[in-house]
Amino acid sequence: MRRKDFLKIGGMLAATASQASLYGSPISKASKANAPIDFIHDGLLLSPKEYASLLMKLADEGKIKPDYYSNGGVVEELEAKFASLLGKESAVFMPTGTLANHIAIRQLAGQNRRVIVQEQSHLYNDTGDCAQTLSGLTLIPLGTNTVEFSLDDVDSIVKKTQGGRVATRIGALSIESPVRRQKDQLFSFDNVRQLTEYAKSKDIKTHLDGARLFVQPVHTNVSVIQYGAPFDTIYTSLWKCFNAASGAVLAGSKRFTENLFHERRMFGSGLPNAWAFAAVALYYADSFADEYKQAWTKAQQLFTLLRKDERFSIAQFEHGSHIVELTLKNANPTRFKEALAKTNLELPVPIKNSFLLKVNPSLNRETPQNLASRFLAALI
Template identity: 40%
Template sequence: MLGNHYDGTSIPPDGLRCELSLACQEPRSWAGHIGQTTRPRVLVATGAVTVTDTQFTVNLASDGEALSPVAYAELLARLVREREVRADNFGAGGIVTEFEARVAALLGKERAILMPTGTLANMLALDRLAGSIRRRVIVQRDSHILNDTGDSCERVMGLKLIALQDNEAGFTAAAVAAELERTTTARVAAPVGAISIETPVRRRHAQLVAEPDIDAVVALGRREGIALHLDGARVFIAAAATGRSVRRYADLFDTVYVSLYKYMNVPFGAVLAGPAAVIEGLQHDRRRHGGGLNQFWPIALVAGHVLDGLEQSWTSALARPPPVLDCIAASGRARIAPFPHPSNIYPVVVTGADPARMARIAAGALARGVKLPEPEGDTFWIRANATWTRIEPDDLAYRIIAALDA
């Protein structure tokens, strides 16, 4: 085990062995054991809001709880009733300024600023860090910045992205050093101004960048005077998976981007934190690039409600998968494929799968209150999140194993 992540060899805690041993046998009366209708009333973990239109109790398909429109509206309405909320003016003042200060303090940075998207947060951070001369930026080959933003850093910001990746989801200090040597000895100098590291990496099923690689690259960047940016969209997941706190991750980098919509129960939003000299004036760049929303307060209010307990929530969530996955594997209905440096996503490979059967399994799981992700061939890459804590591990194992009998 590394932090809280599953490595396929864990042993359920003593308190769970008795219940889980039953789940690993032939399914018994599932309906009697589960005691749920197909459309349960759910008490969402982010507050005392009873939801009646949710089709699942446990969401294995995303990093967040996937609140329905009704659930989000009810939560927002309750929070507005519970405290005085002052609206912002294009991101300035009110609860938005308060939220930004809280995020900055949590990350150990001088300032923070709300952004409508992570794409814009990353673009503006790298543009500021690179400065006017050193416009080359090192990123991972599988990074979101390189693959999922339509070349925005190049086309909009005039940056030159250098893609490296020589060790699983990340790159080594040796690879960075070789690139620095190559760029500094070219006929025309084109120095690197910033290094960006994304961890976990979405395109690799949230695989973590090895901590020794992060530390070595950061040390090299500091020695060479190169600015450092953390694409920490899922940094709370990384912290729970590795045992390295969110603050410790943030301390390594000059700037940090954190996603809000991925796991703070809001429909959009991001936050960028860093030195005051970097963040100062970014509200103008935010508006210049189409991100000047009239009001951000509905995002700041709900995300702020989740923020304080988020790190502990993820630690609790990632303690749940090991016994559940062990039980699924022991049932013989699926296997948990080996996967290096996982965070919160686990490959459940179904025995004797075909597309029709995978569809039946997904439907059977949903009927039992469990939402599975879209399958990739014979594999469901299931995600842990706060919804795993809504029911006991043996209960969740029963539901999944029953669905696998389709």
Template identity: 40%
Template structure:
């Protein structure tokens, strides 16, 4: 059981086995530089599931976000987004370097900004000596840098309503959209209905080695493959990734819902053990905080659990305590077996009193 990451760990042997199975069942349909074949089948399927008119395959989420916001803005140069977003922190200032777009970060150190904060930013953009209106608004949810916390539905709806009233396109950076849907109980199509474009990842939990999908209206997606090629993203043999994603999507909502419900029941059992608590965020997704008392060694607990094939990630600099990630590997063992392993590991990790 791997309480880290969003999906099943992908190793070379399993990837080759899956591709071999797809070949034998005639489900590998070649593309021409990311056009047609299994790629087109995937684009059509996700567009339909999101209730969008069209979709286009991208090699990475970074490129999907870049091209989406580039198209939305046109000649306008300002984009409002979360200060904690992937676009702002983890894409190398690509907006300004590649497309001349200036990011206006809101809600520093927090998962999301409020509609009032956005309204103020929109007013500031049009009240200076030089008119410089906002060209697009981007919302990331769940927010990776904030332990997978999601933007609450009511706040998301208020923000997108304001954007639509002001005629400003709004983009959803939702690499983990299907996972967020399972955590909140809100359908992916309902989420997508609020936005002018949506990006989702194909490798985080659908089992593809790489890839992303950008969905939106026909006119928005039409001829976007030219920009994809301009940025070096029109890859040959993309059908291999697309076909693996198509396979990984089959039954995923049911599997993840089962995993999420199993995790809730498991954490109730574990939280009855002495010295440990698995705590859910108020607006959380599949990530939970692991809290332990001072007399229990975190390093020893992690090692003891690893010895019985339960993986807990070590604490990182960007979060003070270990974070438990729920994914479908939780289905590999019974809750009683996992809880017993935690109980034994805790007992072996208690440090002697000074």
């Protein structure tokens, strides 16, 4: 890509990342005094300036090959990379996770229009009934207000569906892990294996909504590839962990993905140029796992230091991943949050006297000891 062509669309790049907060460097391992850190995001939410600077760097290095309507170029490189990371034969870029999940279950279900989902899933709660409205699918929610559903739950639905006055079949089963509405807790791998084996025996296709899948291995003994292997398809987000301004990847067999760009375009999502998303996600693709592992280790050290002060209480969830609950004793949470913000350290909005802290690679910009000092100073 020529530098002058890149400059022509600089305004567009800034707009796509306009919701981002400021960071000191697009490389999370950069360490400097008072570096911006947050406990809010999954990855590094780059500022417009940082995002454009990184793209300029990659363009100058000749690492951005233009795509054409989201095909070819750096988008194709991204697809190959994430197919490998997810352990699937092939992958297709999607502009959003909502579309990735929707197209996955639409294609997997085929003519069998009933799809089993988690009651707490993004697909069931946060997509405006897109699968029902646009694809005529019937979503059957299981596991009310819980992380998981059971094999008995699924078997009961399958038998009820087959035994109706008009016999029908379940076309697909979708699992989300980590589960955002349940504080990013994990759907157990043992249960995944049971459910996917049962589904295969009934010729039911399976999909994994793994928007934040790449944080899981640090909290389990199961790799991304191992966890995703039983599923026919997997979606993962490009902006949550991999810092793109937008984007997703849907991975599966070559047969599944071969002509999926037609479905993508049918839904109005064959973007004329997707390189601005693909190039950044590709840049971070190989580093997130190690950087998150390092960040979690530092977070554990930080929590150990804070627990020495009786004014802090820190709890991890039973099936948790990167979210922990910090509770303050005899302190004003709003003033505490404001005091930390003055030191370039951002916390989420408090819930009563507690904060749900999300660990991400921005923690690698400071030592646990210095972070603990800032937390303690904010109480005074």
